[in-house]
Amino acid sequence: MNGLLTRLTAFVGRHWLRIGLIFGGLILLSQKQVNFNVRLGHPELNGTPTTVPLQPQDPAAGAEELPLLLSDEQPAVARSGGFFSRFNFFGGADKVDRVELLGRQGQQRVRAFVERFGHVAQAERDKFGIPASVILAVGLLNSQAGQAAATQQLNSYFGLGCDRGWAGPSGYVSGTCLREYETAWASFRDFSTYVTEGEFARLRQFDGRDYRRWALGLEELGFTGARAEEIVRVVEGYGLGVFD
Numbered sequence: 001m002n003g004l005l006t007r008l009t010a011f012v013g014r015h016w017l018r019i020g021l022i023f024g025g026l027i028l029l030s031q032k033q034v035n036f037n038v039r040l041g042h043p044e045l046n047g048t049p050t051t052v053p054l055q056p057q058d059p060a061a062g063a064e065e066l067p068l069l070l071s072d073e074q075p076a077v078a079r080s081g082g083f084f085s086r087f088n089f090f091g092g093a094d095k096v097d098r099v100e101l102l103g104r105q106g107q108q109r110v111r112a113f114v115e116r117f118g119h120v121a122q123a124e125r126d127k128f129g130i131p132a133s134v135i136l137a138v139g140l141l142n143s144q145a146g147q148a149a150a151t152q153q154l155n156s157y158f159g160l161g162c163d164r165g166w167a168g169p170s171g172y173v174s175g176t177c178l179r180e181y182e183t184a185w186a187s188f189r190d191f192s193t194y195v196t197e198g199e200f201a202r203l204r205q206f207d208g209r210d211y212r213r214w215a216l217g218l219e220e221l222g223f224t225g226a227r228a229e230e231i232v233r234v235v236e237g238y239g240l241g242v243f244d
Contacts, residue, residue: 157187211235
């Protein structure tokens with residue numbers, strides 16, 4: 001018995017790093033599924049959306065004034081990236097605040113985007129059950145109110161990549177392969193299909209007006225660039241809840 005313990009102790013001493021990494025990985029994998037179930041079922045995320053007029057008139061100031069609905073008491077939504085993202089092992093700057101960048105596009109461009117695609121988002125909601133406010137918010141953030149290079153060049157409003165066996169036309173923007181569409185409507189329809197099939201199909205259990213749970217789910221399931229905190233800020237800050 002003593003010999004077995006001695007050999008076991010020696011093995012752990014030689015391979016402690018590998019054992020620690022494997023153990024940590026198992027914890028993170030199990031935590032991700034738990035977080036998805038718990039965070040999307042968080043009772044405090046139920047609430048009546050507050051609508052405000054489109055803003056900002058002053059882009060820089062308005063971006064700061066967009067209401068952040070999710071306080072520090074809800075860190076699962078306000079912060080993303082998992083456990084290891086709390087430690088800056090490799091340096092680098094913080095993620096770009098896309099809401100602030102959107103504010104710099106100006107009120108006129110944001111309003112024009114919403115007026116152009118509001119009815120499209122509502123039609124997609126009726127067909128697929130996705131909150132229209134989420135469709136508009138994700139489209140605004142990814143396309144920067146239609147001004148992003150991918151939108152201008154490829155009609156890509158949601159930044160969908162060349163995955164899932166995509167057989168349609170594509171193009172490269174900043175070295176990334178993205179889907180290309182003939183029309184803006186085709187981009188919206190592809191987004192609706194994408195986030196209601198495969199690993200995203202679980203989102204359909206949520207109400208078509210519950211933009212907070214949809215925002216959390218998109219981030220948790222890894223939709224390209226989705227950050228729940230940003231989506232919620234755009235929905236609330238630009239009064240997109242009226243489309244739900």
